[in-house]
Structure formats: C-alpha cells, structure tokens
Amino acid sequence: MADTSTTTAEGHEHEEDRRDFLLTSTIVVGAAGVALAAWPFIDFMNPSADVLALASLEFDLSSMEPGQAVTVTWRNKPVFIRRRTAAEIDEAKKVPLSDLKDPQADADRVKEGKDEWLVMIGICTHLGCIPAGQKVTDSKGEFGGWFCPCHGSHYDTSGRIRKGPAPRNLEIPPYAFTNDTTVRIG
Ligand code: FES
Incomplete structure (x- = not known):
C-alpha cells in the first residue's frame, strides 16, 4: 500500500x-x-530617409500679391498661406490679448520681419472642418480672417479664434524662410 x-x-x-x-x-x-x-x-x-524628405515642402511665394492666399498640402493637412495686407496686419496687431479666447500676440504667430506672411494649418480646432476664407469669394467671418461654417467659428486676420465653439487658434506648423521668397514647411 x-x-x-x-x-x-x-x-x-x-x-x-x-x-x-x-x-x-x-x-x-x-x-x-x-x-x-x-x-x-x-x-x-x-521612416526611411525619402519619407522624411517628403515630410517637408518648399513653396515659392514670389507670385503672391498682398491679399492673396494659397492652400498647400503638407503631411496630408491643408496649410493656409496668406500674404496679408497692411490693413489686415494692423487689424491683427491692435487686438488686446484680453479680447482673445486663446490669447496669443500676432507677433508670436509670424516670423520676425515677415509679418505679412501667415502660415497656418487650415483645420478648425473645434471638430476639424476646413474653414472658408482662402478664396476671394469666401466668407471670411466677422473678423476678416476665416470662417468655419460647420458650427460657426470665426477667426481673425491672425487666425485666432474670436467667436464660436472652436477652443484654440489655428495651429502654426513648423516652418522657415529659406530665402526672401521661399518658405519651407516642416
Ligand atoms: S468644426 Fe469648425 S466650428 Fe465646428
């Protein structure tokens, strides 16, 4: 057992x-x-080197007149480039920061000495629509910049949110001027 x-x-x-x-x-x-x-x-x-190279793009600004805007695609996102008029720049600079939902001075949204050029990602910070304002015939909203008709967000001539549900200003992508008339985005 x-x-x-x-x-x-x-x-x-x-x-x-x-x-x-x-x-x-x-x-x-x-x-x-x-x-x-x-x-x-x-x-x-x-990502391989060639993919990284595609991650930035250069755009020749020499044919753009004051008041004109173009949209380029960078990393599958629309990027708004506007050559602002003197009146649009003045309008953006004179706004007190206390009037802004997402306080940011115009000078902090452009490159020093190049304040006629505004370069921004053209995606509304509310729910991601593409705001109107790039074409001459577009509504530019109550503040002369861009207007997102999806839920009524108004952006000013610096791309800052001024009215409507969007919480933040239009985003500024990384970019630099490689010479007087060429901008590299990314
Ligand atoms: S997505 Fe622009 S206002 Fe809602």
Whole structure:
C-alpha cells in the first residue's frame, strides 16, 4: 500500500513538473512570438530617409500679391498661406490679448520681419472642418480672417479664434524662410 501511495505521490510530482515545463515553454514561445511580431512594427515606425524628405515642402511665394492666399498640402493637412495686407496686419496687431479666447500676440504667430506672411494649418480646432476664407469669394467671418461654417467659428486676420465653439487658434506648423521668397514647411 505504502508503495502505491509513493508511486501516486511521485506520479503527481511528475505531472506537476511536466505542467510547469509546458507552462514555461509556452511563456518562452509566447515572448519570442511578441518579439517577432514587434520587429516589423518597430521598423515601420522608423521612416526611411525619402519619407522624411517628403515630410517637408518648399513653396515659392514670389507670385503672391498682398491679399492673396494659397492652400498647400503638407503631411496630408491643408496649410493656409496668406500674404496679408497692411490693413489686415494692423487689424491683427491692435487686438488686446484680453479680447482673445486663446490669447496669443500676432507677433508670436509670424516670423520676425515677415509679418505679412501667415502660415497656418487650415483645420478648425473645434471638430476639424476646413474653414472658408482662402478664396476671394469666401466668407471670411466677422473678423476678416476665416470662417468655419460647420458650427460657426470665426477667426481673425491672425487666425485666432474670436467667436464660436472652436477652443484654440489655428495651429502654426513648423516652418522657415529659406530665402526672401521661399518658405519651407516642416
Ligand atoms: S468644426 Fe469648425 S466650428 Fe465646428
């Protein structure tokens, strides 16, 4: 009888060892599986040099007259470029910060010495519509800048939110002038 119970106890132990081994093997295989699956994903997250080059674009501004605007596409987003008139610049500069929902001076939204050029991402900060105001015939809203008809957000000549549900000013993308008449976005 004693032998039988020993055999049973040993058998039990063997079974547990085997189960532990199977469990350990599963965990090791599982971890290797994650590592293999993660590699293509991590590799995908590192864009190649040619993709990075496409991440910025240059635009020649030399043919734009004061009051004109163009929309370019950068990283699948519309970017508004407007060459502001002297009146539009004055209008933007004289607004007290206390009147603004998202207080930001006009000088902080343009490059020093280049305040006739406004470069912004043309996506309403409310729910992402593209505001009107780029075409001569577009409504520019109550503040002479851009108007988002989706829910009635009005932006001024600096692209700052002045009225309506949008919480923030139109976003300024990273950009720089590479010479007097060329802008590089991104
Ligand atoms: S998306 Fe522009 S006002 Fe709602």
